[in-house]
Amino acid sequence: MKTRVKRFGPVDRAFHALLIVTFLTQSATGLSRMFIETSWGKGLAGLFGGYNSALTLHKYVGLVMIIGFLAHVGHLVLRIGRHPARSLSGPDSMLPRFADIREFFQHIGWFFGKSPHPKFDRWGYWEKMDYLGAAFWGMLVMGASGLVLAYPMTSTKFIPGWGLNVALWVHRIEALLAMTHVFIIHFAVAHLRRHNFPMDRTMFEGSTSLESLRHEKAGWVNRLKQEGVLDSLLVSESGLFARVLYYTFGCAAIMCGVYLLVGGLLNSGRITW
C-alpha cells in the first residue's frame, strides 16, 4: 500500500549517508586532537592509531568531503540545468524566500499557542538552514581553512605564515559550531521531537508518510493535490530489513554524535585552547 510521499532520490540519500560517515569521522579525529591533553582525547585518538594517525585520517577524509561537495555541486548544476526556473525560485527551491521569514515567526507563534501552525511547503526554513549552513557555508569555511592547514608549505606561498594561526582558529570555531549545531539542534529537530521520535527516516528511505506530511507540510500536500501529481509521488514503505538497517545506522550515528558532544563538553575545561 502506497502510504508515503517520495522526497529524496537515491543520489541525495547517498550524499547524506556519505556526509554522516565523513562528518562523524572528522568530528572524532578532530576532537581527539583537540582534546589530546585529556584521557578522553587520548582514548579517542587511540581508535585512529594515535595523535599523528588521527591527523592523517582527518586530512584524507577531509579531501573526500571536498570531492563529495564538488560532486554535489556538479549534481546540482545538472538538476538546475533541467529546470532552472523551478530550481532557483518558487516553493520547490532550496533558496531562502520571504515566505520562510513569515513562516519562521508564525511557527514561533504556534510554539506559544498564539497563531495557527504554518502550512509549510516542500522545504521548511529549518531544513534550508541546515542544508545551506552545513553543505555550503560549513563546507566552504571548513574546506578552505582545512586545505590551508593541511598543505602549509603551499598555502604560505600565497598567504603569510601568521595566516595559519588565523586559519586554525577559524577551523576550530566553525568545527565546534557545526558539531554543536548537528549534535544538538539537528538531532533534536530530526530525532527527538515527538513527531519524529526516535528517528525521522525520510533521508534514509527517501520518503515520508503522507499522514505525517499532512500535518507538518500541509502546504506542500495541498499544492501537490491541486497540481494533480500527488498520486504519482506516492510510494510503498520499504521492507523490514531496510527499515532495521536505517534505524540501526541512524541511531548509531546519533549515539556517536552524542558521545562526542558529551565528552567534549565534560572535558572542555581541561584543555589549553
Next chain:
Amino acid sequence: MPIRKRQPSVAAFMVVLTLLFGSESLLWCPTAWTQEEVASSIRRYRQRELSTGYYEEYEVKPRRQRALVEIPGVRGGFLPYSPSAAAAVQIRTRLADSHRGLKFYERRRCEDCHVQETKNIHTLRNGLTCRQCHGVEPIASINYYYSPMNPVRRHAYVCSKCHEGANASFAAYIVHAPNPALIQTKREFPVLFYVFWIMITLSVGIFVVFLPHTLAWNLRELFQKRKDGTDHEDQG
C-alpha cells in the same frame, strides 16, 4: 749592474685589498651554503611569493643597531638603561645571551618565567621542548643577528628541522600566539582578534536564536493534545 727597484704593481695592491676585505668576511654570519637567507623580501621572495610581507618587519640590519637591554616604555632618553631596574622585566631583543645577568638563572627552568609561552601547540601537543627551537646556552635573543631563530634564517635553521621545505613566509607562523579573545590581542595580532570575535559572534548568534527555538518546538510537540488522532489540531 744597478739593482732595479721593484715598483708595487696594481695587481699586488688588489691582492692586498682583497685579503683585507676578504678577512672581514670571515667574521660575517655563517650561512648554510644550500639555504639562502632572506636578505630582502623585495628583491628575492617578492618575485616568487604572494605575501603581505609581514615577515619583512622582522628583518635586522647588522651593525646599525645596538644590542639593547631596554626597560619597557623607555626606549629613548638620556639613560634608557637603568641598572637599578635590572631585576624588572626587560626587553632583550638583540643579545647574544638573552638571559645575561639574570640572578640564579642556572637554577631556573624556562617555564618558571615564560609561563604563557609554554602554552602552545608545539609544546603541549607535540612535546617539543624550548631548547629544540631556541637552541642551547647561551640562548640568543630572537633578533640577535647570529641567532638561528633570527627571522632571516629561522625557516632554514629551525622550522625545517620538522617541517621539510619550510620557507620564510611559513616561518612567520606565530608559535607563541596570543589568546585571541583578549583585548591586548587587538594590538598584537589584530587579524586574529577580529576573525575570532566575528566567528564567535556568528556561533553565539545562531545558538541564541535556535537553541530556545528548538527547545520550544520540542516542548510544544511534547505537550500537544491529541484530537482526532492528529498532533496539530490547531493548524487551521
